[in-house]
Amino acid sequence: MLKLFLLFFLSLSLLPFISCSDDYESFVYAGCSETKYTPGSPYQLNVESLLTSLSKAAESSTYANDTSSTASSADPAYGLFQCRADLPISDCDSCIRSALSQLSALCPAATGGGVQLRSCFLRYDKESFIGKPDNTLLYKRCGGAAAGGYASNIFGMRDAALGSLTTAPPTGGSYRVGGAGYVQAMAQCVGDLSPQECSDCVESAVAQVKAACGFAVGADVYLGKCYLQYWSNGAYPSRHDHVDETGKTLAIIIGILAAVALILVFLSFIRRAGSRGKY
Template identity: 60%
Template sequence: MQVQCSSQEPNHTKAKHMKEMSELFPILGLLFSLISSTTMASFDDYTSFVYVGCSQSKYILGSPYQFNVDSLLTSVANAATFSSYNNFTSSAASGSSPAYGLFQCRVDLSVADCASCVRSALDQLSSLCPSASGAGVQLKGCFVRYGNDSFLGEPDTTLLYKKCGSVVPGGGYNSDLLGMRDAALSGLSGGGGSYRVGAGGHVRALAQCVGDQSVKQCSDCVAAAVAQLKDGCGVANAGDAYLGKCYVSYWSDGVYTSRHYHGGVSGKTLAIIIGVTLGLVIMIIFLSFIRRTGK
């Protein structure tokens, strides 16, 4: 009697394996989504809170000034959907109590991200400065301010917020770092425009002024911010200084990613860690599936 051999699995076994494989796809999809969202949250933190300032005076609810403020902030939200900067004066409800305001987004944000950032900033204003006659909030990616004083076009070098990175241990590296930092910051003084960049060795720097500033006003504000960083951050490997009408940041390669801190871990390192973790998890799931089907 001739016996025919076949390498094909019985139909019920194949069906079982296919069912097991199909059950793994949703798990892998969920895992990838969770890790991806964590990765994006780590890199894309343009709505992270930096500082807020609220006036002590409050407007009267239902007053003409409140209607002017509400109209102004609505204009800010609408304008952020197609531009990265604009300023407004709202006096429709009452010409005797106008409201002034502006918004500005970081130059590298897309229009969609700018609009998202401004919406988040407006939410922060309403929750942190309810009924304030004037207020301003700075997020990582945008700035919104309003008030009853005509601050539009006026210079303002008041220090509002400063943050320094880690202090580098002593040694010859300190003098090298300071030299590179000073060279990078010095590069911000040259040229015009509201956005400026500088570099020195492996230190990078940038500055951005509010759009209502002239070239001279911007240069004066940047110079004041640079002085704050040099005086206050010493040999720190990174620093941010936010003034009334500009901000300046500097960082050493590997410390910042997209100009934001990541808990001391560089963006590149974080990406490698997450990628390796994802690969190991997928491999473990795959090997587990192979063992199960082998049985």
């Protein structure tokens, strides 16, 4: 399996430029291979053909995988994309276009790369990864700790909500939602997994989120082929809301300081003018 260097720091550096209205396209993480392809090589042409094909597929579907070997059958490029199952096609298309743009900027000439946005995922590689389970933890985000630690009744609800995700839905598919009390949870597997492989991935995600985030009132974990989120009664706001509120608070503080400075300058000017008038 190709190892990708994950670029978690970008999830912080890009946040100030994201508004709540485009939350579904917000950056989570990216990974790029160490190896680079030769510009103009057959593999580059296969990658470009593959990404064009995936972009076209996103206009009518929330999941697709493809293999491109048009330029050279000896250097095929493998890839897939997936959007959150409840995302409208138009938003999925927009999300994948954003992922493609960021992938190009973050992983130039990389033989493999992937970008996870809030509601869509895109990956390509020189080695086939399609249809292969991967429960590797790639990214986690933990909310604040619940008051009272594990004694809080939120954790019984959390465990019940997460437990409801580990059973495949009767209709099949990779998108799962659950809840208990005031805790909600959701999970989604990449569409190339079987129902059993999906359940195995979600079970691994449940175990890893509990181990990684302990007493958190909400958390996200992203594994190689699935991700999981749980939250409780608005106690786990999106990081964009937090950044926006922080930005608003900072802007207010700066505005107040600027106003105070202007008042002081004006008063100083009045005092100097009054002093000159006495002579």
